[in-house]
Amino acid sequence: MAQSIQDFHDDPRNADIRIWVNGELKHRNEAVVSVFDSGFVLGDGVWEGLRVFNGHPAFLDAHLDRLYEGAKAIAMDIGMSRAELTDAIYATLAANGMTDGVHARLMVTRGVKRTPYQDPRVTVGRATVVIIAEFKTAKPETLAEGLSLFTVHVRRGFPDVQDPKLNSHSKLNCITACIQAYTAGADEALMLDPHGFVATCNSTHFFIVRRGEVWTSTGDYCLGGITRANVIQVCREAGITVREKNFSLTEVYGADEAFVTGTFAGLAPVRQVDGRTIGDGKPGPMLARLRELYAGLVQRDVAARAASRAA
Structure with missing residues (x-):
């Protein structure tokens, strides 16, 4: 049966993970963003995937370089420094007791719009930042x-x-x-x-x-x-x-x-x-x-x- 390289075997620990949403760690069932969010409305944002080994994201500097460069290219202010974003990643890992066999998704969108329209100038408030870390590895x-x-x-x-x-x-x-x-x-x-x-x-x-x-x-x-x-x-x-x-x-x-x-x-x-x-x-x-x-x-x-x- 055909399957993506992104496929993985389900891990029951993922049912209770905490997700970082704009500074708050929320249970996965409560981690939500607005229907007016730029990412939902138009896919307006940038993201990175991270692998975690021995409690640390590998090649984090290179990933953050690419994230901030992408944000600059689309004239989006992430609203957090590299150090603050790094601390948020580690806080998410710590909240979930994660050290190995972990994949994290760091997502940043332009934020909530006052109406569903493409113009970035109708965005109100700061960027939306979400970090989802899961126990997940490629299928052997x-x-x-x-x-x-x-x-x-x-x-x-x-x-x-x-x-x-x-x-x-x-x-x-x-x-x-x-x-x-x-x-x-x-x-x-x-x-x-x-x-x-x-x-x-x-x-x-x-x-x-x-x-x-x-x-x-x-x-x-x-x-x-x-x-x-x-x-x-x-x-x-x-x-x-x-x-x-x-x-x-x-x-x-x-x-x-x-x-x-x-x-x-x-x-x-x-x-x-x-x-x-x-x-x-x-x-x-x-x-x-x-x-x-x-x-x-x-x-x-x-x-x-x-x-x-x-x-």
């Missing part, structure tokens, strides 16, 4: 068996239409791509850029391995992925040739390995694209090596953050 069977991808007609567009660098609440193009993929029987959508080259997936970034080299897209038509950048970094540190370049579906079908990256699942294998088996259809040696290197980078980042919080 998915990480072991890999994903099947289907190339969809929905493209990653030019930045003058909707900049793909902006991690906005408005994700309808990715949603329609996802729908096309799963109705075709695949797990995720592979999306092309306006020129027909491979860009990214609907919720993850895409890599292939050819003759010992790791390839990913130029990045011109995809979100500036944190995990994507970290994989590129560990490749370079380990002396593995990594290329950000244009490549076609023909080169994908003939790849030795393929995998996707994302904050939630880390690195996950791709076994099939458009009905073509990639390599032998099993996770390959390059993926295994990169997973180890990435895990080491996570450990270093978390250790540095733990030392910083203790200081």
Whole structure:
């Protein structure tokens, strides 16, 4: 059965989690926002996903960089400093007794409107900030068996239409791509850029391995992925040739390995694209090596953050 890389096994502890809503920690059944909220009315906002290890969000600085840059791009005042937002994340984790096996969603919208209309000037009050932390990890069977991808007609567009660098609440193009993929029987959508080259997936970034080299897209038509950048970094540190370049579906079908990256699942294998088996259809040696290197980078980042919080 087709399933997203974002799928997980339900954890009963999530039934009683506390959610941070504008400075208050509320039970999940009571955590609500207004029907006039900009995020509900128009998807007007930005967000980040965070993985938590040993009580600390990994690569938090990079995630906050992207969040604040996105907010600035849409002329939205988050209303909280980085330090205040960081404290709110840790307060949410502490309230739920969370240290490992946790995924957090940090969401910021422009706030409540006095009428449901797109103009930001009809917003009244401050931004809405929500932090949802859950006990949630990617399914082990998915990480072991890999994903099947289907190339969809929905493209990653030019930045003058909707900049793909902006991690906005408005994700309808990715949603329609996802729908096309799963109705075709695949797990995720592979999306092309306006020129027909491979860009990214609907919720993850895409890599292939050819003759010992790791390839990913130029990045011109995809979100500036944190995990994507970290994989590129560990490749370079380990002396593995990594290329950000244009490549076609023909080169994908003939790849030795393929995998996707994302904050939630880390690195996950791709076994099939458009009905073509990639390599032998099993996770390959390059993926295994990169997973180890990435895990080491996570450990270093978390250790540095733990030392910083203790200081």
